[in-house]
Amino acid sequence: MAEYVQGIPIMRPYIDQDNQGYWDAVKNHKLVFQHCSKCDKYHHPPRPMCPSCHSQDTLEWKESSGKGIIYSFVMFTTNKMAYPAFKLPYAVVLVEMEEGVRITANTHEIEPDEVQVGLPVEVMFEELPDGQTLYRFKKREA
Amino acid sequence: MLQEYVDRKFRTDNRPPVDINLIKDKVAIVGVGQTKYTRDSGRDELDLACEAIKAAVDDAGLKMEDIDGFDTFTLDRLALPMLINSLGVPNVKFSGEISGGGGAGCSVAMHAAAAVATGQANYVCVYRALNEASGQRYGRGDSYAEYMLTAFTPHYGYQWPFGFVTPLGWAGVWGKRWMYEFNITREQLGWWAVVLREYAQNNPDAIYYGRPITHDDYMESPMIVDPLKLHDCCVDTDGAAAYIITTVERARDLKQIPAIILSASQSSPIEQEIQTVYNRPIISGLVETWYHGQELYRVAEVDAKDISVAQLYDPYSIGGVLQLEELGFCERGEGGKFIEGGDNIRIDGKIPCNTSGGLLSEAYLHGWNLVIEGVRQIRGTSHNQVKDVELSMVTGGPGVPSSGIILRR
Structure with a gap:
């Protein structure tokens, strides 16, 4: 995703x-x-x-340990409220980290119907062609 | 942090008495005006503002040269000097702009009230003009970068790179958590949209006048940002609205029944952002709504049960329904059950809500239309007039620094 x-x-x-x-x-x-x-x-x-x-x-x-659980999320399903640089659908997840801090990011290799409150995730990083580095969340073993 | 809110005890069991409040019972809304609400005005915002302000001044029975103060949002794009030049106001003694987007929906009234209560100005005009539907859209991502380069920009840096650039998405996150924690269903939320659309059918000024929806229509409407469907979202609007605030003493000589401000409040609790309020102990509630509501009740010395009619700022259904919980019209987590079938918020229900059609079905005029409807309920001139209105409540937006007022006859 x-x-x-x-x-x-x-x-x-x-x-x-x-x-x-x-x-x-x-x-x-x-x-x-x-x-x-x-x-x-x-x-x-x-x-x-x-x-x-x-x-x-x-x-x-x-x-950070980089580990957390999905605390809440939204799924962008139409171009009306989405940012046009993203293919639809895409999720933005709010992750509660082990440190207690909550941050938002996109997901990596999590199918839309797998994105659920409580899913254990961990952070990963990606280099974008424009030179910026961003983080995402992928599934992890609980 | 925010333990008062988590416990919901602060100022409910034992509210500090009202020591001094220069606004309470001393200030009133005396004139209201609006343009036609459309999807494409074909006019610029200055042009729209002039029409609405002139209408409000006429409604009050004032002359333009009586106006000596102005208040609006920081989001408003008009240059006040140009407005003054067009209106022919000789001198402005007080002016203000309030940040926080729609949360300031009633803050502007409070600030104007404070100005007249303390003698800084005599007649303050509170105005807003926007071509939201045809022009640059607040709620749309494609125009966001350019439009929202404000002091809040650093905190948006944690959201924007992830394609997370619209209010509907930001609110969807806390909305989703609320639905998850309390088993709130889309079927339940749909009733908010359906009842507001019913009200709009009696209001010829509403954008959705003549376009009713059924609960089935709601359920079949497309998902925009899960968890929000098309009919959960407000209606982008072109238009302008204005109202005039002065002292109750001056109001006696004017044309209309004054809508007297019994209380006015603002709240910006800690860990506040613009809707991305995710680092609070609880995100399945509206901290700022609870705080400003408690202050409204404390100053007015009333409670939720005393409110006759409410206009709750609803840019999306979840924001309206959650306010019912935080303002004490129903229990925490019971908002979904409370609106099931819609009767509780209909005209003869426990708390008739958004009787002009609200932001979902009348117009998204950043809450100005809600204040005007709150005033109409006091005057007895609403298209959906509630019987024997004693107290009329209006609120500002959820998830942002927020505000509220309680009006009385």
């Missing part, structure tokens, strides 16, 4: 100082989340201050 239509650009993330570390890690095929070393809490999306202890110097990037 989630195959691209050639010739239509894939939108790029807007990178700023707060999320630079996240996208730099993706470029290196790693998934990281912002973590406060003082509170031992994850925060996503990343931000300049820990909302629990208000510290601005205890925030670090911690590598």
